[in-house]
Amino acid sequence: MKVAVVGVGLIGGSIGLAARQRLGAHVSGYDPSAAARETAIARGAVIEAHGSVEAAVEGADFAFVAAPVQSLAAMVSSVLEVAADSCVVTDVGSVKRAVAGAIEDPRFIGGHPLAGAETSGVEHARADLFQDATWYLTPTTVTRGVAYERLHRLITRIGAWPTAIEPDTHDVVMASVSHLPHVLANVLVAQAARVLSAEGERLPATGPSFRDVTRVAGANSVVWGGIYRANADALVAAIDDMVGRLTSFRDQLASGDDAGIREWNESAREDRRRLLESDLAGGEVHELRVLVPNRPGIVAEIALALGRATIDIVDMGLYPSSGSHGTVALWIRGGVVAEQAERLVRDLGLEVARA
Numbered sequence: 160m161k162v163a164v165v166g167v168g169l170i171g172g173s174i175g176l177a178a179r180q181r182l183g184a185h186v187s188g189y190d191p192s193a194a195a196r197e198t199a200i201a202r203g204a205v206i207e208a209h210g211s212v213e214a215a216v217e218g219a220d221f222a223f224v225a226a227p228v229q230s231l232a233a234m235v236s237s238v239l240e241v242a243a244d245s246c247v248v249t250d251v252g253s254v255k256r257a258v259a260g261a262i263e264d265p266r267f268i269g270g271h272p273l274a275g276a277e278t279s280g281v282e283h284a285r286a287d288l289f290q291d292a293t294w295y296l297t298p299t300t301v302t303r304g305v306a307y308e309r310l311h312r313l314i315t316r317i318g319a320w321p322t323a324i325e326p327d328t329h330d331v332v333m334a335s336v337s338h339l340p341h342v343l344a345n346v347l348v349a350q351a352a353r354v355l356s357a358e359g360e361r362l363p364a365t366g367p368s369f370r371d372v373t374r375v376a377g378a379n380s381v382v383w384g385g386i387y388r389a390n391a392d393a394l395v396a397a398i399d400d401m402v403g404r405l406t407s408f409r410d411q412l413a414s415g416d417d418a419g420i421r422e423w424n425e426s427a428r429e430d431r432r433r434l435l436e437s438d439l440a441g442g443e444v445h446e447l448r449v450l451v452p453n454r455p456g457i458v459a460e461i462a463l464a465l466g467r468a469t470i471d472i473v474d475m476g477l478y479p480s481s482g483s484h485g486t487v488a489l490w491i492r493g494g495v496v497a498e499q500a501e502r503l504v505r506d507l508g509l510e511v512a513r514a
């Protein structure tokens with residue numbers, strides 16, 4: 160198997176390492192930076208490194224575009240121009256609408272691994288970066304089912320959990336759970352630096368809680384500048400919501416509303432518990448077999464219906480036939496969740512059987 164990585168930085172390099180170590184893939188890379196190409200070879204993230212997209216993508220079964228968000232649409236287009244008809248092309252961008260709106264090709268599926276670090280560059284790449292991470296996928300009505308299945312399987316094999324989602328939903332959610340936390344980390348360090356220097360304290364006088372919530376402050380400016388700009392509308396809305404929440408707590412505090420403050424804190428504990436629990440779904444794996452018409456987009460429709468209900472597909476298999484219908488097998492963890500998945504698939508007007 161040949162995997163091409165276009166943009167061999169922290170994420171591209173980690174995909175290269177994981178594909179080589181876990182799948183035994185032949186990995187080739189493209190990066191405009193000669194230094195990144197050299198380091199990628201030295202770290203073993205790629206076997207070949209090229210200064211041309213065409214050379215890197217030649218003969219690839221999969222191409223991952225891992226450039227900064229502002230370059231993704233152009234780079235995905237360049238890759239699709241030179242990639243084989245059988246090549247599955249994806250990206251890893253932290254914002255999904257711009258790329259999804261610009262590309263319409265049956266070989267392309269937008270993607271985003273919900274894993275990373277505050278560092279950047281291939282020197283910080285790790286083969287285990289994606290272990291147990293959610294990996295969002297944004298298939299569309301033109302996505303070829305077999306391309307989705309192959310990408311789903313590859314992502315599973317490098318240790319992550321693929322989950323289908325619409326680009327709009329993805330970007331609104333990320334504004335609150337990823338982009339806003341980065342903004343807040345920057346604001347917190349700026350405020351603390353000013354307060355500490357005004358009080359004459361040396362700057363490192365901070366405690367563990369401060370270090371936890373500011374780990375990502377000042378992360379790579381090229382990457383994060385691009386993310387903030389590409390998701391500006393959703394991020395502005397998330398900031399407005401945050402300002403409203405801060406103001407409301409500020410008012411409770413200023414008016415000495417003890418009961419209100421206690422209730423506010425208790426509800427934060429409950430919200431945190433629910434957020435953590437949603438990551439811990441377990442149970443036995445059940446197989447559903449779905450009879451589907453042979454048309455593009457049908458696998459995307461099923462994956463999105465389950466993704467919307469936050470149901471993970473542990474594995475999937477496609478069994479096309481020469482007739483008008485084929486079969487999609489889905490493996491779902493947990494009896495109750497499998498029943499819910501069965502109902503959702505039936506609601507799409509499809510026949511489902513339990514294997």
Ligand SMILES: NC(=O)c1ccc[n+]([C@@H]2O[C@H](COP(=O)([O-])OP(=O)(O)OC[C@H]3O[C@@H](n4cnc5c(N)ncnc54)[C@H](O)[C@@H]3O)[C@@H](O)[C@H]2O)c1
Nearest residue numbers: 166167168169170195226227228230252253275276279280
């Ligand atoms: N850092 C994270 O935590 C994280 C997590 C998930 C997804 N992402 C996404 O991954 C992508 C890359 O981020 P990263 O953290 O690996 O950044 P990085 O700075 O570590 O790597 C980016 C690489 O892309 C190269 N590059 C620049 N312009 C390019 C172009 N036009 N074509 C190809 N390569 C180009 C750079 O030389 C660099 O080697 C971004 O789209 C980001 O949104 C980042």
Ligand SMILES: O=C(O)C(=O)C[C@]1(C(=O)O)C=C[C@@H](O)C=C1
Nearest residue numbers: 253272273274275276277337375
């Ligand atoms: O762990 C970190 O340092 C990250 O910033 C990773 C993180 C995140 O916000 O959780 C950052 C951006 C990505 O798009 C996905 C994951």
